[in-house]
Amino acid sequence: MAEPALRRPLPDQPVPRHHRRDDRGVGRAVPRLPQQAGVAVSNEKDRVMKAITPKGTDYSQWYLDVVLKADLADYGPVKGCMVIKPYGYAIWENMQADMDRRIKETGHVNAYFPLLIPRSFLEKEKAHVEGFSPECAWVTIGGGEELPEPLAIRPTSEAMICSMYAKWVNSWRDLPVLINQWANVLRWEKVTRPFLRTTEFLWQEGHTLHETEAEAEEETLKMLGVYKSFSEEMLAMPVLHGRKTDSEKFAGALRTYSIEALMGDGKALQAGTSHNLGQHFATAYGIEFLGRNQEREKPWSTSWGTSTRMIGGLIMTHGDDSGLILPPKVAPYQVVIVPIPPRKGDVNEAVLPKCREVMAALRGAGIRVHLDDRDQQMPGFKYADWEMRGVPLRLELGPKDLEKDQCVLVRRDSREKAFVPLAGLAQKVGELLATIQSGLLENARKFVADNTTRVSSYDEFKQAMAEKRGFIVAGWNGDPAIEAQIKAETRATIRVIPMEERPAACIVTGKPGREVYFAQAY
RNA sequence: CGGGGCGUAGCGCAGCCUGGUAGCGCACCUGCCUUGGGCGCAGGUGGUCGCGAGUUCAAAUCUCGCCGCCCCGACCA
Numbered sequence: 001m002a003e004p005a006l007r008r009p010l011p012d013q014p015v016p017r018h019h020r021r022d023d024r025g026v027g028r029a030v031p032r033l034p035q036q037a038g039v040a041v042s043n044e045k046d047r048v049m050k051a052i053t054p055k056g057t058d059y060s061q062w063y064l065d066v067v068l069k070a071d072l073a074d075y076g077p078v079k080g081c082m083v084i085k086p087y088g089y090a091i092w093e094n095m096q097a098d099m100d101r102r103i104k105e106t107g108h109v110n111a112y113f114p115l116l117i118p119r120s121f122l123e124k125e126k127a128h129v130e131g132f133s134p135e136c137a138w139v140t141i142g143g144g145e146e147l148p149e150p151l152a153i154r155p156t157s158e159a160m161i162c163s164m165y166a167k168w169v170n171s172w173r174d175l176p177v178l179i180n181q182w183a184n185v186l187r188w189e190k191v192t193r194p195f196l197r198t199t200e201f202l203w204q205e206g207h208t209l210h211e212t213e214a215e216a217e218e219e220t221l222k223m224l225g226v227y228k229s230f231s232e233e234m235l236a237m238p239v240l241h242g243r244k245t246d247s248e249k250f251a252g253a254l255r256t257y258s259i260e261a262l263m264g265d266g267k268a269l270q271a272g273t274s275h276n277l278g279q280h281f282a283t284a285y286g287i288e289f290l291g292r293n294q295e296r297e298k299p300w301s302t303s304w305g306t307s308t309r310m311i312g313g314l315i316m317t318h319g320d321d322s323g324l325i326l327p328p329k330v331a332p333y334q335v336v337i338v339p340i341p342p343r344k345g346d347v348n349e350a351v352l353p354k355c356r357e358v359m360a361a362l363r364g365a366g367i368r369v370h371l372d373d374r375d376q377q378m379p380g381f382k383y384a385d386w387e388m389r390g391v392p393l394r395l396e397l398g399p400k401d402l403e404k405d406q407c408v409l410v411r412r413d414s415r416e417k418a419f420v421p422l423a424g425l426a427q428k429v430g431e432l433l434a435t436i437q438s439g440l441l442e443n444a445r446k447f448v449a450d451n452t453t454r455v456s457s458y459d460e461f462k463q464a465m466a467e468k469r470g471f472i473v474a475g476w477n478g479d480p481a482i483e484a485q486i487k488a489e490t491r492a493t494i495r496v497i498p499m500e501e502r503p504a505a506c507i508v509t510g511k512p513g514r515e516v517y518f519a520q521a522y
Numbered sequence: 523c524g525g526g527g528c529g530u531a532g533c534g535c536a537g538c539c540u541g542g543u544a545g546c547g548c549a550c551c552u553g554c555c556u557u558g559g560g561c562g563c564a565g566g567u568g569g570u571c572g573c574g575a576g577u578u579c580a581a582a583u584c585u586c587g588c589c590g591c592c593c594c595g596a597c598c599a
Contacts, residue, residue, distance in 0.1 A: 058593090060593075060594090061592095061593080064592085064593095075591085079590085079591080131598095134597090134598075135598070135599090155599095156599095187598085187599075189598075189599090190523070190596095190597070190598080191595095191596095191597085191598090196599095197598090197599070201599090248599095250599090258599095270599065273599075305599095307599085309599075338558095340557070340558050341556095341557055342557090343556090343557080344555090344556080344557095375557090377557090377560085378556085378557055378559080378560065378561055379557060379558060379559070379560095380557085380558085380559035380560050380561085381559080381560045381561090382559090382560085383558095383559050383560080384559070384560050385560080396558070398557095398558055399558090400558075401558095408558085521599095522599095
């Protein structure tokens, strides 16, 4: 069988894939195939129809192709509002289940707060309302009548939740309040991209109250740590973590921390944020409690969130020119079984029953398995199809394998192929999945390391930004004006200030400062 | 919000310049055949050409207006 073909990415012609009814590739720097009326390139027409734009040709087109071709999402009728399709939603459910477990293990409970927020509520915290007003959507009519007060569709829930907390908290004994909610939020975005920045998105938002500033800070950092380990352990997506500069801080926060991942095109993606809100919201929303010393006090609050944006990060961290590559821990199907039907007249009709048997055995071992028993598709089609969807392991089982009591396992990440005895298969599969999971993280870490540049002059900085982007470690003196200047001149912004302080001279001014991580942001 | 591109079948496109009532590939349906890397053959289904005006005997095609979508940039999660 065509062993060499196994190692070759399928779309071996740079063919821009388009979607919907637009972008003919005109005006874009991408090659087009010569196109006669109706005659797609003859011997490769299928390949042409199904291909994904190679990353190197057009990274953002590659991303959109993968989202659509892997069947993760589709565009809805309203700009920026996507449908998360079952396959994409299954990934989210896997992420959600694990994140939920981590949130609960750190002592939080779930609740649900209303979607609609009265304008007067939102307006109580000045910086907050200013930060969100440009992207807020308002409901002004209800039941056919104009409302006495417009209602905001939540862009985030601090206003609603803090208002409720004001009712609920009376004593230091009521603290801490540790509540999380899973919800949708809406932010009116000018530029949208599936998963990365959508008008409506799904997330979890934790909102907590604490007796002291130290406790609030501890909570803020604890959740940042939860996000970091989730990202690395589940998504195999390595992240930097650290504090945001004032210009990147959440509207109304005292301090914002974030985790930042590096995408395949050298841009950074903020994948989760955690805020120490100080007493700003307690003050604005009138949350007070009677303290241990019998005096009225204001609690310290935090909030932290991760969203469906992480799915975008997942795609761009691992995907290749054949499509998605999913870490086993979040893959809806960890193994897909492709049966190779017996030839006509072949007495061996045991292939499908055997596949079902194998599926049952793997499921019994807790492995998520799908049997692709569609009889109208060729095996080769199925290989390409599931590769596009990123299934970590493909299991082929045909008449020849039955004779030898074996099957064929092919890894999505390395395309390595192995003949494996059916006896003890579940254990072998489990091991392979674990290997793939850790291998993906390792590769991603290597990518980050290879694309992190430490510079000591602004010239080096500019050169690094022009040549490879990625993370750039450089000295900064803490001046927002310098930060703005660097952004204007290079597009790089400070992604995080690392937790550990390392002194370094500012690359622009030469003044004493500290090392920070720069990158162009998504 | 600025720049660019594009709206014709589910998807990708041709037709438009030079008006005459819509075509190709894939997908889909039926049958046969095939199945270890995107099978093959034959026959089918499917479109008020983004919307609205105008010009004309006649508009996918020409004119004007509107709407939408994608990409790049600015801005913001």
